[in-house]
Amino acid sequence: MEKPGVNYCDICNVYVDEALSHCPLCAKKLTDTPAPNQLYPDVVQNDFIDKRSFTNDLFLFYTFLFIGGSILLNLIFWEGTPWFIVVAAAVLYAWIFVRVCIVSDVFPGAKAFAQMAGVMGLMLSIDYVSGWYGWSYEVILPFILTLGIVYIDFFSWIHKSLLRDNLVYAIIFVGLCFLPLIFYLTGITHVLVPTLLSTIAGALTILGILRFTIRHLSTELKKRFHI
Amino acid sequence: MPDRDWYRLDTAAKIYPSISQTHNNTTFRLDFELYEEVDGNLLQQALVRILPRFPSFCVTLKRGLFWYYLDTNHAIPVVKEDTGFPCRRLKDFVNNGFLFNVMYHRNNIIMECFHGLADGAGAIEFLKTMVYEYFVLKGYPMENEGMVMDTEERVSQDELENSFLKYYDNKGDYTRLKQPVAYHIMGTPMHPNEIFVTHGIMDLKQFLGKVKQRGVTVSAYVAALLIYCIASTQVEYMGSKNPIIISVPIDLRSMFPSDTLRNFVSFANVGMVVEKSTTFDDIVAVVSAQLAEGLKKERIHANINKNVKFEKNPFIRITPLFLKNMVVSNTYRLYGEGSYTMLLSNLKTTRLPDSMRKYIKEIYYTLGVSDLNPLNCVVVSYEDKMIITFARGIEETDIIRKFFLHFSQEVGLEIEMRGNEWKNQA
Numbered sequence: 001m002e003k004p005g006v007n008y009c010d011i012c013n014v015y016v017d018e019a020l021s022h023c024p025l026c027a028k029k030l031t032d033t034p035a036p037n038q039l040y041p042d043v044v045q046n047d048f049i050d051k052r053s054f055t056n057d058l059f060l061f062y063t064f065l066f067i068g069g070s071i072l073l074n075l076i077f078w079e080g081t082p083w084f085i086v087v088a089a090a091v092l093y094a095w096i097f098v099r100v101c102i103v104s105d106v107f108p109g110a111k112a113f114a115q116m117a118g119v120m121g122l123m124l125s126i127d128y129v130s131g132w133y134g135w136s137y138e139v140i141l142p143f144i145l146t147l148g149i150v151y152i153d154f155f156s157w158i159h160k161s162l163l164r165d166n167l168v169y170a171i172i173f174v175g176l177c178f179l180p181l182i183f184y185l186t187g188i189t190h191v192l193v194p195t196l197l198s199t200i201a202g203a204l205t206i207l208g209i210l211r212f213t214i215r216h217l218s219t220e221l222k223k224r225f226h227i
Numbered sequence: 228m229p230d231r232d233w234y235r236l237d238t239a240a241k242i243y244p245s246i247s248q249t250h251n252n253t254t255f256r257l258d259f260e261l262y263e264e265v266d267g268n269l270l271q272q273a274l275v276r277i278l279p280r281f282p283s284f285c286v287t288l289k290r291g292l293f294w295y296y297l298d299t300n301h302a303i304p305v306v307k308e309d310t311g312f313p314c315r316r317l318k319d320f321v322n323n324g325f326l327f328n329v330m331y332h333r334n335n336i337i338m339e340c341f342h343g344l345a346d347g348a349g350a351i352e353f354l355k356t357m358v359y360e361y362f363v364l365k366g367y368p369m370e371n372e373g374m375v376m377d378t379e380e381r382v383s384q385d386e387l388e389n390s391f392l393k394y395y396d397n398k399g400d401y402t403r404l405k406q407p408v409a410y411h412i413m414g415t416p417m418h419p420n421e422i423f424v425t426h427g428i429m430d431l432k433q434f435l436g437k438v439k440q441r442g443v444t445v446s447a448y449v450a451a452l453l454i455y456c457i458a459s460t461q462v463e464y465m466g467s468k469n470p471i472i473i474s475v476p477i478d479l480r481s482m483f484p485s486d487t488l489r490n491f492v493s494f495a496n497v498g499m500v501v502e503k504s505t506t507f508d509d510i511v512a513v514v515s516a517q518l519a520e521g522l523k524k525e526r527i528h529a530n531i532n533k534n535v536k537f538e539k540n541p542f543i544r545i546t547p548l549f550l551k552n553m554v555v556s557n558t559y560r561l562y563g564e565g566s567y568t569m570l571l572s573n574l575k576t577t578r579l580p581d582s583m584r585k586y587i588k589e590i591y592y593t594l595g596v597s598d599l600n601p602l603n604c605v606v607v608s609y610e611d612k613m614i615i616t617f618a619r620g621i622e623e624t625d626i627i628r629k630f631f632l633h634f635s636q637e638v639g640l641e642i643e644m645r646g647n648e649w650k651n652q653a
Contacts, residue, residue: 006643012628013635014427017645024425024646025628038333039260039591040424040647041309168292223233223298224291227544 007031059095066091081129089125093118108155109169116148134189142180142194146201149173153205167213167220170205177202232299234286236343238391238534239490242563243343244288244295245555247317251564252422252595252620253342254314257354258335260589265331266365271306273360274329278304280378281353283387283488284344287324288317293548297344300324309337312422313647314595314618317341319420329357334588336361342490347574347592348478349488352376355579362586372580383486390485391535394528401532406566409472409498412602413463414621424593425624425646427615427631434613437638446475446573447515449606449615450497453569454510456629458501472498474567475518478575479531482524493530495521496567560599570594570603577609589614596620602627 006015007030009023016023016030019037023030067088074084100106100114120141127136152173156166180195189195209217236244247253278285286297302323309332322328326341327350336358340350359375371377417423438448450473457471458464464471479491497517499510520526537543543551574592590609593616596602601620606613617627634640 009644012632013642014631015641015643017643020644020646020648022648024423024644024648025624025631027624036333037647039258039335039426039645040313041311041332042650043311043647045649045651219232223289223296225293226235226291226296227293 005035059098063091063095083129085125086122086129089122093122107165107169108159108161109152109166109173112148112151112155113169113172116144120144137183138189138191139194142198145173145177145180145198146194149177149198149201149205153208167209168224170209174202174205174209177205234283234297234387235389236295236297237389237487237489237491238531238538239346239492240343241294241538242555242559243341244317245552246559246563247341247343251559251597251599252314252316252419254316254339254595255342255347255350256313256337256339256591256593256595257347257351258337258591258593259354259358259587260591261334261336261586262588263586264334265336267306267308267331269364270329270331270336270357270361273357273364274306275303276360276364277353277356277378280356280376280380280382281488282382283349284325284327284353286326286344288326288341288343290548293544293546293551295343295548297326304329306331308332309335312420313424313593314339314422315420316595317343327353345488346476346478346490346492347572348480348492349490351574351577352488355577355583358587359580359583362583367586368582370580370582372582374578374580375583385486386488388485388487389489390479390483390487390491391531393485394479394483394531395535396528396532397536397539399532400525400529401536402526402529403533406496406562407470407472408561409566409568410457410461410464410467410469411565411568411599412457412621412626413461414601414619414623416598416601417620417622419598419620421620422593422596423619423647425617425619425627425644426591427617427634428589428643428645429613429615429634429640431608431611431613433640434634437634437640441511443511443515444518445606446571447497447518448511449573449604450475450518450571451507451511451514452630452633453571453604453626454498454501454514455507456626456633457568458505460625460629464501468500470498470500471569472496472567473514473569473571475521476570476572477522477527479527481575482527483531493527494567495526497521498568564597564599567600569600571606572604573606577607584610591616593618 003015005018007018009016009026009028009030011028012023012025014025018031018035021029021031021034070084070087074082096114096118101111123136123140127133152166152170155161156170177198180189181199183189184192184195243253285300287300289296289298300323304322304325306329309330315328317326320326320328320341326344328339330337330339338350338354356376356378359369360378363369438445441448453473454471475495475497476492477495479485479493485491495518497514499513501510572594577590579587589612590607591614592605592607594603594605596618603618605616607616619627631642635642
């Protein structure tokens, strides 16, 4: 039964590579000093713990606890203001900021979009709780959209990543940049300067896309929108 | 067909990105074990040299609004030393966006590949060419013998085509989606990234001799044995009305001429409900007949038509990708993975020129497992050896044990076991 480079499992009647300490079929111990495994790298059991999912679960638990607690406190000591909405929006924004903008490796366009949505949600909630004066969508929305499109323009220009990674986000941002103008023209908003700012930023981005990417644009659109 | 510098996913690959995000490991691993230690630097050089010859591998996976697509990747893939478990999931690939990993470990040159990129037959052409180039860089005398792709040759459009579309007949018969729900192997699941591999190495001549005595093919024999082992070791199966189904991938290139390096496979599902009174011989007879039926050209053609029909459905085409992902992932559980118990892949004998064979000791092929079907089997022959590989995502080894005991105790073949295990296993 002696063969070089192998041990013998007399339960299963098989030869077992001397790199394996146990028979892979019946788990009988064959050697205390296994040879280096020629086929596979060593994997140490203690090193293999998924710490990230635990941290994630822990923070998720605290998030629900914090939001749930503030709702409860707000209702118990009710003074006519649903301030828990601001607390919930702030916590959710913090979540988006850490989860999407810091930890995740999604495209910068997606991070900017998440950041904009988070800040806007927070501003809308503060505006609503403080009496719904409309400053959030009259002033803050156009400013945030302008900042977002300027960020994506500069990032794409510096990293040469508009066509590669950020085109779809740039197109979405351009579309959103005209929202304040639509609001203004339909009488929903009445403040002109921020509206003009976001409209100009959107228009300049369209010109930039046409000027610098026109040759590749149709291919890029075909790639991304093929059915 | 290529669309300039990007590719639509081929018909078979369409579902892989969706299912790989959740519950299914869609990675396979090819391993050439050499007689000498691998030089990582030379392997990197060999990889860079052959890349232009394989444009369908120089891609990265991107999300479109309606479908995923493969976009040209201008980066360089990095050769790494193998660490951890085999068959990493696509999301754990860290290789400049490439959908394959080339690694080395002692005497082994390893390629792990996302199934959306290529099937085993396509990937092995890539690996063969890279290893050939590696030997050339080592200064070994090499002769191509028409068995390895020539890196100086122009890239043929046939290698990049979606061959399913070529053989699709929109007026032809197509397989209906309804399939019986198969029994699924029960066990203690391990962490999603933990895959343990067990290779059983036998003498090819002796193995084939035993199979021939039964008058069936290797696939039919192994599939029948797997069904028998599952039925007799899984306590949960007792009294189950669900059939044990083995899904056998078929390389379509042998039936439908194609030079594509992308996916061109179909599946034949074979199996039955095993009663207490069912013997191994009964199973062999049934499975052999089913496999012969499943390998009929018209049956496979109907399967191709079904798959392409699905892809061409206007409603499916205009459904946004995020919705497709949700639907495909769940539908695949029901009609894809749900319709079989275990995958059995029989990779055809790898043809290598004599000048390469003397430097290659063994060839191993491993398939990643899924949550629903945590065990699969691959049969590969090389030189005078038959290697049967099991990959498992559960702790229990009783099915694998029963399988190999059949050969070592009942048939009387000599088997050598290799594989991976925890280093500090008590």
